[in-house]
Amino acid sequence: MGVKQPKLDSKQRNRKNAPLLIDYGVLSNISWPGSISAKGLIASGKTSETILNDAVARLNEFYVPVSPTARTRCIDGRHDPEINEENLGAQVPGGAPGAALAYRLGVDKDDLTRGTFLVDAEEMISRYLRLGFAPGGHRDEHSVGKLLAGCGAIDGMDVILATMMRPDLVDDHKRVVKELLGADFDRDAYLRNMGAATVLNGRSAEYFKGREDIIDILEKRVKNSIATLKGDHQECIVAVNCVPGTTLSSNRLSDTFNIQTFGYDIWRSQQMALKIMPRPDQAEDRKRFIMARVMSTVATLMALTDGTQRFVLRMPNK
Numbered sequence: 213m214g215v216k217q218p219k220l221d222s223k224q225r226n227r228k229n230a231p232l233l234i235d236y237g238v239l240s241n242i243s244w245p246g247s248i249s250a251k252g253l254i255a256s257g258k259t260s261e262t263i264l265n266d267a268v269a270r271l272n273e274f275y276v277p278v279s280p281t282a283r284t285r286c287i288d289g290r291h292d293p294e295i296n297e298e299n300l301g302a303q304v305p306g307g308a309p310g311a312a313l314a315y316r317l318g319v320d321k322d323d324l325t326r327g328t329f330l331v332d333a334e335e336m337i338s339r340y341l342r343l344g345f346a347p348g349g350h351r352d353e354h355s356v357g358k359l360l361a362g363c364g365a366i367d368g369m370d371v372i373l374a375t376m377m378r379p380d381l382v383d384d385h386k387r388v389v390k391e392l393l394g395a396d397f398d399r400d401a402y403l404r405n406m407g408a409a410t411v412l413n414g415r416s417a418e419y420f421k422g423r424e425d426i427i428d429i430l431e432k433r434v435k436n437s438i439a440t441l442k443g444d445h446q447e448c449i450v451a452v453n454c455v456p457g458t459t460l461s462s463n464r465l466s467d468t469f470n471i472q473t474f475g476y477d478i479w480r481s482q483q484m485a486l487k488i489m490p491r492p493d494q495a496e497d498r499k500r501f502i503m504a505r506v507m508s509t510v511a512t513l514m515a516l517t518d519g520t521q522r523f524v525l526r527m528p529n530k
């Protein structure tokens with residue numbers, strides 16, 4: 213006879229099946245070059261450790277099913293006044309155009325000494341449309357009328373690529389990439405992408421030229437694909453979500469705690485890899501694409517933040 217299990221009420225059962233929240237503490241104990249600082253926001257009294265702990269503990273309450281027809285969102289935690297809470301798209305850095313860099317680094321068989329981000333991003337948007345995904349991106353209220361996208365992941369892409377290879381940061385970069393990918397971390401793919409990044413960085417000015425135009429192009433091609441985010445960056449949490457089909461209700465979370473969260477739905481990058489490269493003989497390219505997407509995400513966080521944000525991984529509770 214087995215040991216009799218205690219009966220659980222529905223609340224306890226929900227809690228039992230709730231996704232795991234793995235709290236890694238702060239992103240880093242070395243100083244990253246970006247300016248967004250959770251430590252700074254706490255020091256200035258804009259938030260507190262108590263609020264931050266509460267938000268981290270209750271994070272699962274702010275995840276909802278993703279809407280398959282909703283536009284892809286950026287990881288940016290700022291307020292989107294137009295967003296429909298019932299219709300939230302997955303969050304990835306730079307929205308749909310952001311995937312173009314990962315494709316270029318990890319997969320593209322073209323000569324790395326040719327091509328531009330703008331052409332790569334347009335092709336990525338076309339792939340999204342052919343596959344029935346709703347591409348999306350954003351501006352911010354500060355970028356209107358300027359030669360800026362208003363999306364840190366697009367505007368800072370040259371800096372992000374350069375940050376990824378900074379000798380003083382490369383060990384820390386690899387550590388965080390490993391934390392995101394766990395057993396899927398592949399050293400050969402990591403080093404191969406790093407090599408591609410080095411070649412591309414050598415002609416960074418040429419490759420990234422005019423990249424901010426991608427927001428206008430996307431807006432013209434796909435109606436209602438561009439959001440205009442409001443306010444200043446106040447991200448105190450980085451939440452990486454591995455639970456397929458779910459995404460963070462970022463407005464609701466920031467309204468509740470008056471802090472913001474960078475939310476990355478890593479499951480969407482894995483799904484996109486399978487959609488873009490579905491053939492069994494493309495397994496290697498899928499692995500490289502996911503690795504490149506995660507590598508560029510971590511580099512984006514390094515270029516945007518000082519590393520003092522709380523880092524939480526949300527995983528299926530199997």
Ligand SMILES: [Zn+2]
Nearest residue numbers: 286288363364
């Ligand atoms: Zn963005």
